[in-house]
Amino acid sequence: MSTPEVAAEAIGGPNPIVGFRRKDLLDSLRTVAAEAVKHPKHTTASLRHLARTAVAAARGRGELVPAAKDRRFRDSAWTQNFLYRRLLGVYLAADAELDTWLGGTGLSEVDRERARFVLSLALDALAPSNLPLNPAAVKQFIDTGGESAVEGARHFVGDVRDGTFPRQVDTEKFTLGENLATTEGAVVFRNEVLELIQYTPRTEQVHARPLVIAPPQINKFYVFDLSPEKSLVRYALDHGFQVFVVSWRNPTAEQRDWELVTYLTALEEAIDAACAITGSPDVNLGGACSGGITSVSLAAYLAARGKPVIHALTLFVSVFDMAEDKTLLGVFASEETLAAAKRNSHVRGVLDGRELARVFNLLRPNDLIWSYWVNNYLLGKRPPAFDVLYWNNDTTRLPAAFHGQLIDIYRDNSLAHPGEVVVDGTPLDLGKITADAFVMAGTTDHITPWDACYRSARRLGGDVEFTLSSSGHIQSILNPPGNPKSSYYTNPEHPESAKAWKDGAAKVAGSWWPRWVEWLGERSGEQVAAPSTVGSEQYVPIEAAPGSYVRA
Structure with a gap:
């Protein structure tokens, strides 16, 4: 690796x-x-x-x-x-x-x-x-006649000046719409909170029921369309699905009062638009990380209101049952720390993604700080041009109100307890979600540990297929076929213990993507002729993908 x-x-x-x-x-x-x-x-x-x-x-x-x-x-x-x-x-x-x-x-x-x-x-x-005196640095110094030290000093000064210390990725090598987020499509709906991108079908026949993907609010959507080889969107299109992806607006202090209900209402409007465009009475909804929390919250919210527009759920690396141990909050979590985190974002209006990046870096310093210290400054090399790291450094913000609600949800484990989260006067009960669900987790995920994902999946009221991929938080999603090291675990049984599930699971060589499209295909309706254009008379395309919100 x-x-x-x-x-x-x-x-x-x-x-x-x-x-x-x-x-x-x-x-x-x-x-x-x-x-x-x-x-x-x-x-x-x-x-x-x-x-x-x-x-x-x-x-x-x-x-x-x-x-x-x-x-x-x-x-x-x-x-x-x-x-x-x-x-x-x-x-x-x-x-x-x-x-x-x-x-x-x-x-x-x-x-x-x-x-x-x-x-x-x-x-x-x-x-x-x-x-x-790192031996690699000494060798580089000798081989380059001292030029590596000069370049290293230049990189150091530039990174300090730009506040990206040390720089993890060569950002000059990437441009949205050119070598990232390149799958053809258009923004077909926009409200204050999100843009809805519909992608151009890549097959003559498509499934009648569309797939709508809700990414996490703390990252930008194009992790699902990173490059042609790693694009889950393109893979789904190539297997005959009509794909829509939400691109959340990157909030500023002006949007400080956006709450969970703000995101749920906006996502419901996007789903209604996808239904109107495709003529389908319902959709399959996918969500990742905090987007998974949003997705299950919306599913519970719609179920309580008797609006059956979500046929099946796909949840990537999503935790909404934090149990009693609070390990997901980290060892520094205390009432004082949580209150301070909420107070900080309230004063600023947002939680800045750059702060999240600094936390990530300190949590894994050898991989996310010191390896780049050696590469950039001691060896005098440019940072790597790696698409995943570019996406990870393309940070977003969270509005203060929503940030505070997420902290409360994690602290109180309130989504796991029916009725404790109330949205616009409607109590949420995940057990009332009867839609089938495909839940994917990663074995080495440190943000949403796989056992917590498994525990969360058991809160859902429908039939659940749980899949455990052999990677971390992001790489478990970006797991296209073709990697000989890829594998995943599957087990049709759902024992109470995550360990018992793993002990009884079968290891399958390869990517989980083919199994997912097989599962999704069984829940996506009949095959119909692919539309010749995206959008409709009611939802006229606004601009080409990847849209405007992703660039802010």
């Missing part, structure tokens, strides 16, 4: 809408210091052990080796050169001693996890691979 792909897999961590504050980091450091003073014998013993192992490593007698998946020390010099081997040994000794010391403290589990996170940030920053 290449470095950009590793970074794409690493896009994740605890719930991104909460994050943590500088105060949280400082408080954790104070807790560590207080614990060290409170138990001096344990601290002294740990320091003595660290000194012994560090000295042994410095003398070349260390036995510690980096983890097999640690890409920072792949260069053979780290194991073959005696100076580098000793330097690495001292670093690994400090890393190992951190876990040993924390394990022997009297800190609570939460405080221990917070301390481990904060101290690991410092250790990751101090890794010898981040120093100019």
Whole structure:
């Protein structure tokens, strides 16, 4: 797996809408210091052990080796050169001693996890691979006659000036509508909250019932149409589906009062438009991440009102049952932290996507910060031109009111309890959703852990097919056929325990996309002649895809 792909897999961590504050980091450091003073014998013993192992490593007698998946020390010099081997040994000794010391403290589990996170940030920053003497950097310096150092300094100054430190992707290589989001279509409906894109059919016959996809509000829609090879939209079109995708407007402080009901009402209008254009009485609805929360909320909202316009649901990496452990909120979540997060977005009017990006980066610093530090500055190379990372860096905002509601939903696990979420006077009950559902999760997803996705799927009232893909949050969606490493798990049974489901599941080689289109095809109605144009007399195309909202 290449470095950009590793970074794409690493896009994740605890719930991104909460994050943590500088105060949280400082408080954790104070807790560590207080614990060290409170138990001096344990601290002294740990320091003595660290000194012994560090000295042994410095003398070349260390036995510690980096983890097999640690890409920072792949260069053979780290194991073959005696100076580098000793330097690495001292670093690994400090890393190992951190876990040993924390394990022997009297800190609570939460405080221990917070301390481990904060101290690991410092250790990751101090890794010898981040120093100019990194063997790869030294070789690059010699091979280029010092030009790599000049280029690295130029990149550093430019990134600091632009506030993209360090830059993760070569943004100059991508343009929306040219090499990203290129599938042919048009915006056929627009309201204040969203644009609805209808894609041009790519087959002579299409299924009568359309597919409408609702992406997450915290990202832009073109993750579903990233490139021709990775486009779930194009794949569905090639298998005879009529595809519509929602492009959410990127809100500013002027839209600070947008709430869940704002998004539900706008999405309902988009579904009505898709029905009118295709002549179908209902649609199949797909949603991802927070778009999945929106989709199930709308399905429950429409069910309570007796409006059966959602025939079947597809939910990608979506959690709406957070259970009692609150792990999705992260180790820094507390009433004070949650209140501060809501207060911050209320003051600004929005939660800025750049703040979310910084949280993501700190949660996986070796993959999302230090690998680019080495590449951009020590090696003097341009950051990679990788479409997934471009999309991930093309950030959006959340309106303050909706951000606050999402925090409440996660904190109280309210969607999992019938009637606790009320939309425009209508209580929501996910158990009243009788539509069939295809639910997909990723094995290494850190944002919406797969067991939480499974637990959420069991809240739905219809027949559910749960599929577990062999990737992380984004890569599990971007999983087209052809990757020999792809696989997924399936199990027709639905035991209460996610572990029991996995234990009884069968592993299937390849992408889950073919199984999904097979499932969706069985629920998309008869085949009819494909329309010659998109839109209709009532919904005249406004502009070509990918539209205007995605560019804001």
